[in-house]
Amino acid sequence: MAERSRRASRPSGDDRQEAILITTEALLQSRDFDSLSIDELAKGAGISRPTFYFYFASKEAVLLALLDRVIRQVEDRVAALSREFEADPASAWRRSIAAFVEVFSEHRAVATAAMAVRSRNAEVHDLWSRSMLSWVDYTAEVIEAERTRGAAPIGIHARDLAASLNLMNERVLLAAATGEHPAVTAGAELDVLVDVWVRSIYGVIPVSN
Amino acid sequence: MAERSRRASRPSGDDRQEAILITTEALLQSRDFDSLSIDELAKGAGISRPTFYFYFASKEAVLLALLDRVIRQVEDRVAALSREFEADPASAWRRSIAAFVEVFSEHRAVATAAMAVRSRNAEVHDLWSRSMLSWVDYTAEVIEAERTRGAAPIGIHARDLAASLNLMNERVLLAAATGEHPAVTAGAELDVLVDVWVRSIYGVIPVSN
DNA sequence: CGAGTTAGTCAACACGGTGTCGAGAGAACT
């Protein structure tokens, strides 16, 4: 209701920058990142193409800014995760994996665009890698703690196991998000992932007869 | 020594087509698929850019042809895999996974290019998916057989488990092939993957204290 | 208040890659 006339005429630079981000994320809901042209992003934000370059150096830079927000959330979540696994390890892992699943699906459009672009764009690649690394670090620490307290059997290098499991999650969720085949049955992703994690961290092979 | 003069002047169409394929795979050893221009592929094959279009409709079509050859090998390997798991399941799985690892690393350049391109190219995507499906089918069949004979515990839907494990392999090997971080320690990929597979297929969680 | 600075804007341009068209060269068949 308030703030009408005054700042009138031109929206501020921040508004414009934000408009570009919003337009991009909106277009990404239904379109391939590659198929977006800078002209579309500019038009969507109510500016001309050259003006777009005043705000961002490229399409990829916009995606990077979008991804950066998502990554922040990821880092907050990792920091907030409990390291308390003693009472009920399976449930604790489920909560951790659920955090990852949630971040991925809350920002499905940004996540899938980032996955598609990372192979050609170093910044996007690095930003996502950093995020994955924070998950892997957390996972490796917990696995080691579980082994130390005797809850999990000693096995392969904990960090390698942590990396494999996290890469599996990434790939399985990407396949689910983009509706690929093969993929895990829709809706069952979390159950399946938790099962593989728990079995490969705690599971032992019974001695055959 | 033989076949000198006669067929001289112009190389045949098949030679040219093959030259394009060879040039592309060679360039792919050291360069990003996206950074390759059609002009380079044409020049490398000793023809002009318009002539390139006589042989292939696009860069992607070349990659598709390259990938198709790899896929054939994959299918042959899947068909040749033994379904004999009773004597030594862990070794049998290791052989199966090794087949996948080998195909992936023998054709590292083509595989990584295909992974990078699949998100924007339906044909490449479908071809790779079909290949993954054949691995998943094989895996799911074996898991079910192992459960039926009582060697593996009944657990989550075998096909979902098979899909997750195969997607993990794909992602772990891609990370290894492109030197990403996080990745599994170089050289340890096969050991780590086999461990996760065997534990998640056969592993049981000991009842805690 | 008015001169200077800063932020923002865009028409016009240069460039590089893609894909097409149409003319033609050479082998091959008749």
Added chain:
DNA sequence: AGTTCTCTCGACACCGTGTTGACTAACTCG
């Protein structure tokens, strides 16, 4: 010798990117 078929490429139209330089509107400080 003529016709056809395969193959070849110069030249062109097109599209998306990124840059330049001139312009305008608002802020600010003497």
